[in-house]
Amino acid sequence: MSREQRSLEWTPLLFSGGLAFLLFTLFIATMFGEPPMRAGAMIQQAGGVELGAANLVTAVVLGYRGLDTLGELAILFASATAVGLVLSTQNGESDKQASVFPDKIFLGEIFESASRLLMPLLLLLGFYIIIHGHLTPGGGFQGGVILAIALFLPALARSGEIPLNHATIRLVEGGAGTLFILIGLMALMQGESFLQPLLQPGEIGALFSAGSLPLLYLAVGLKVGAELAALLVHLSGESA
Amino acid sequence: MMEMVLYAGAVGLLVIGIAGLVLSHHLFRQVLALVIAEAGANLLLLLAGYRFGGEAPIWSEGSFPSVMVDPVPQAMVLTAIVIGVGIQALAIALLIRVRQQTGTLDREQAVIEMREALDQELGRFSTAPKPRSQYAPKGERPLYPVVEEGQDAR
């Protein structure tokens, strides 16, 4: 805290320097640039044919490692729930009034009109990116973030006014996650494994291809968008 | 050796992040340092699947490229980034609450506040009367609350 104490911090610096040296020597020894691809090589060979996804990363994210994606959606959900819990409990009404967006502030005509104009465009862009996730770089996460921003922009411009209320966000949150799991369970019901891709792979590169992967990505996109929107709404309603 | 720059950058980010975590005295800066360290770790993971001359593993012009980078680390990094975002959002929400509860975001100050609050609240578990035996050790001891009748332990 005091100045003397702050000047005495060579120990952590030394520690970090040592860490740097350690990590560096360690990674010099790795087979950088020529990794022994075992799982990767198999996926490169089989992925396109097996799943029909033009973007192999999507095939991994939703097909081979679909469970990771489910876990990650759950983490976002846990985080949004925890943020709601942290910021709603013990919170008197007095805090609410000191919001970052007090009603009085008017951000100007240009800003407000622009946000109104941009919102549908951003929504469109978000859905475009989600739907083309199995063909091009992009997909549910990137598109979901754009969706969240589209929803949050009016809140920024019009002092805390959110086009969607909490109940709707919650519904989308729950519904999209449920959709993901239900698609997975449907395969299980048919005697296959959990999260086994359904439908025909189709022709690589076509919009309607890769079986159920685009559906999964749609669920991911909606979920990510709803979670991030919920997070932003919670955080913006608070003053520190 | 363009790739080596990336690789040194990843290690550098990790170290900057961890050094920042240890050195900074403002809680928000610690969050930022954590973000930097996470970026470093993610870059390393991404580089673990890089191979010289490899292209992005995406179908284009009727076929996959002949030499592709490993798609698995790319997918994992995508996951790791989103996990990181979730944790950062929670960290910032907690910081808002810290500021409301303790009125400060200074690291040492907040820790002092925390210790005081804990000692005060857990005091009900240790009402430490004087040890009666001469063989009893000196000092504060782990004790259970002595509650007068009718008075609630909580």
Place this chain on the structure above:
Amino acid sequence: MHAENLALLVALPLLTAFLLQPLSQKFAVGWLAPLTVLVTLLLTLQLGAGVMEQPISSVMGGFVVPMGINFYLDGLAWLFLIALQLSLLLLWPRGEQGQSVRVQVLMLLLTASSIGLLLSGDLFNLYVFYELLAVATFGLVAAGESRATAIISFRYLLLSGVGSVLALTGIALLYSHAGTLNLGHLAELVASGELVLPLSAFLLMLLGFGVKAELFAVNGWVPEVYATLSPRLSALLAGVVSKLALIVIVRLLVLLFPTPEASQVLLLLGVLGVLSGELAAWRAQDLRRMLAYSSMGQLGVIFIAFSLSVEAGLLVGIMLSLHHLLVKPGLFLLTEQRFQGWSMVLFILFALSLVGVPPLPGFWAKFALLTGLVSAGGWINSTALVVFLFATVVEASYLFRVVQHYHQERERHQERGRAAVSVVGQDNSGVWISTLFATGLLLTAWQIQPISDYLQQLAVQAGDRQQLSAIVVGVTEGRP
């Protein structure tokens, strides 16, 4: 039973968690979450029928193994699954805190991630479940009653964040060497000598996953968190959840890094953990933090046990873990309210077992560790032995100081002509649940021979790398 149903154990709690908030706007859903855990418990019982003879493996999405993520259920995972779900049902938050839908959701996510942590056979997938567990825990800590919950949860988050950065670095390092992250596949490659994994990857992952397992150097969060959580959640975290991270570390050690160096690191960190934890517990000024510190010490003892040779280490480590799993939740539950006659009896019982008094299971577990360390020999094991004996003495000292204090107080009350404390109108459920744990302890003491035979089988199975890789890598051959 269909092995593919293993996925349901994770999918069902997640599904309920996603649905709980929308449903709660229409219906009362307080019963839904515990019901889900009950269903998964029944499912586990059904799935685990033949698991001692033949572990089962199921690959998500029906892919071939190194490409897809697999779930692997062996005897060890099954035993801890049962213990986990029973404890969850017993310790499910009730009362005011349990009313909150958000707390229920976080508990369900905690359930799903803990089950995933036990079952998953893929390193990165383990990391994902570990992070989910961490985030759910941060939320539960922050929902506590104390005035300092936010800063405590934040400090926990930072430490855990550093841990996950280190773990991720370790995974990256391992991947750049091996090109696969499936434990069964990796074990096969390591066993055949085709692959030598760098020890640094183990160290990074050890520190990363060690945060939850209360490993020395990354266990700074323990006293603060256990002191502010409700006793039930502390019981859950200290008793069961810490063991899950421990099992991940043990699987890494046994399957991927069967080198003496890796064991020695574990031993060293264990010894430091025992010393720091027990001494801090001796100095602690209140019961909750005393129990938290002593938990750090006991986890250190378990780390020492796992650092023995594979067969002996697994057996002793599992014994000690199970013992701790019965005793620590019981002790934490007793702090829910002030001590009365019966809870003092329970406290003494738990304390005796913890210190290691003969007929109780704690004695057998500690005795096994003692003989293991003696027969292992070498100065490093002897040092660990001395530290372990010293820690036992310290443990006895601080645990019985509490008992002594209680009796002094009771005498003083009686001198003043007051009756013992009245119990009217208090919620006694904590003591009752603690009694259940004590019953489990006594049953174990009674049936010690069959149980240790069973654990012996379990340890042999968990250390069998050939069986693991045959089942995991072989099971999917011939599939598209």
